[in-house]
Amino acid sequence: MxxxxxxxxxxxxxTRPSPGMREAMARAEVGDDVFREDPTVAELERRAAGLFGREAALLVPSGTMANLIGIALHCGRGDEVILERRTHSFAHEVGGAAALLGAVFHPLDAPSGILSVESIRSAIRPADVHEPISRLVVMENTANLCGGKVVDLEHLRAVGSLCRDRGLGLHLDGARIWNASVASGTPLSDYAAEVDSLSCCLSKGLGCPVGSLVIGDEPDIERARWIRKMLGGGMRQAGVLAACGLYALENHLDxxxxxxxxxxxxxxxxxxxxxxxxxxxxxxxxxxxxxxxxxxxxxxxxxxxxxxxxxxxxxxxxxxxxxxxxxxxxxxxxxxxxxxxxxxxxx
Ligand SMILES: Cc1ncc(COP(=O)(O)O)c(C=O)c1O
Incomplete structure (x- = not known):
């Protein structure tokens, strides 16, 4: 039987790379990306930045590194990151932001898995010499451990507005922002407009073998390039991977x-x-x-x-x-x- x-x-x-993706990989024009000489990486980064309506993007090896870099853009040693307990950065990234950056996690419990504006507001520390400095809020869209929940744009907007008012950064773990966008009909650029930095993964629903992106303003992404190198994530002929990303954006998004x-x-x-x-x-x-x-x-x-x-x-x-x-x-x-x-x- x-x-x-x-x-x-x-x-x-x-998922495994589709035949079309493998062909795109084989055809990719490549160069040394640490020297910024890989045209396919540059094209993917340009394309992704454009899709999200932001100035720049950086290809990195994983979503975990993308989030770590996102946190590093905002937090130094002793700075506090407010997030929901089931957020990937807290639950499934090996405590990297604490171990490698010295950031302090401030995990909150939200019954729905998505932090309310009120809960964030009350978690922000007063300026008190005894307390760490609240520096960053991390949200996740879709929220993986909550079953792929979509954070709606109005909510993200309200969180963004609170963060701006209180001088905190907002990083969005958009490993599956593609799913959120398709499910809610919200353009990627509308989500991206509400945050300081965002990460997204090519290696999840889009079907690439490797690859994530950090997206944001040009000066932040320039710093992100340095942090990526420091973490050992500078890649050489990464155009073979970027070609998968370009193929996926063209063929696997809708x-x-x-x-x-x-x-x-x-x-x-x-x-x-x-x-x-x-x-x-x-x-x-x-x-x-x-x-x-x-x-x-x-x-x-x-x-x-x-x-x-x-x-x-x-x-x-x-x-x-x-x-x-x-x-x-x-x-x-x-x-x-x-x-x-x-x-x-x-x-
Ligand atoms: C929401 C979320 N963020 C980040 C990551 C990390 O991605 P990676 O496995 O590429 O490090 C994952 C992985 O499943 C995820 O689900």
Whole structure:
């Protein structure tokens, strides 16, 4: 008997470069980018800056480095970064901003995962010799660990306005800003206009093998170039990677709407076949969260579904995340749901 095809919902980082992307990579004109002689990198940076309506962009190896650089643009030793506890920079970046920059994290809990203006306002420190200096707010759009939640423009605008009034910087982790833009119909440039710096990833829903960008004003991005070098992230013939980014912006951006539709279909199907131990959140972009009644249900479900060829990740003791992306076939949701239909197989 033929083994069932694996449906990999673990993350949109598992995509492999498409044939068109590999061709673009092979054709890329390259040079030494540390010497600013790689024309394809320069073109990607120009193109990205234009898309976001900002002065400049810098290609870096990862979203983690892009966020670290974003934080470094604003914070020195002892300076405080206000963010939600599930923000990637706090939860999943190895404490890099603390270890390498000496920045202090000030994590807040927001029930929705997205900080309210009021909670940020009350977290900003008074000018008191005993306290660290509140220097930066980091927001994330979409919010990964909250199931790909979209931060709407009005909210980001209100946070931006508070930060400007109080003299704080605002960095946006836009690893999946593409998804936020497609899901909400908000132009990338509208989001970018509200922040001092933003990071975005080519290596998630856009399907590139490597690459993120830091975006902002020219003087900041010039400093970012120096910080990237200091972190060991200066790249040489990176045009082969930039070519993937250019290809993705041309060919893989609009199709994110398909990933969102697939996530909606998956959530609906899971809601129908899973029993009362499970609760499925309606997705806002390309992620579906399934909440379970206890650790045992969660662990058994992840293992049981994997045995059926449905791969996903547990985000916590009781929450499972399934992510849609371009390497899944259009019938991936219906096939996953069909495999889960027998009660014995639900985990
Ligand atoms: C919201 C968010 N920010 C940043 C990153 C870090 O990206 P990278 O894995 O390229 O370091 C991720 C990775 O999944 C992410 O989900």
């Amino acid at each position: 033929q083994a069932a095809e694996v449906l990999d919902f673990r993350s949109d980082t598992f 199709r994110l709407a398909d990933d969102h539709a697939l996530a909606a279909e998956l959530a609906e199907g899971l809601g129908e076949v899973l029993d009362e131990r499970f609760r499925v959140d309606p997705p806002q972009s390309n992620m579906v969260l399934v909440h379970t009644d206890c650790l045992e249900t969660c662990e058994r479900a992840v293992a049981g579904w994997a045995a059926l060829g449905i791969l996903c990740l547990a985000l916590s003791d009781t929450t499972i995340r399934l992510v849609t992306h371009m390497d899944l076939s259009p019938d991936a949701a219906s096939r996953a749901v069909a495999r889960l239909q027998s009660p014995r197989e639900r985990g």
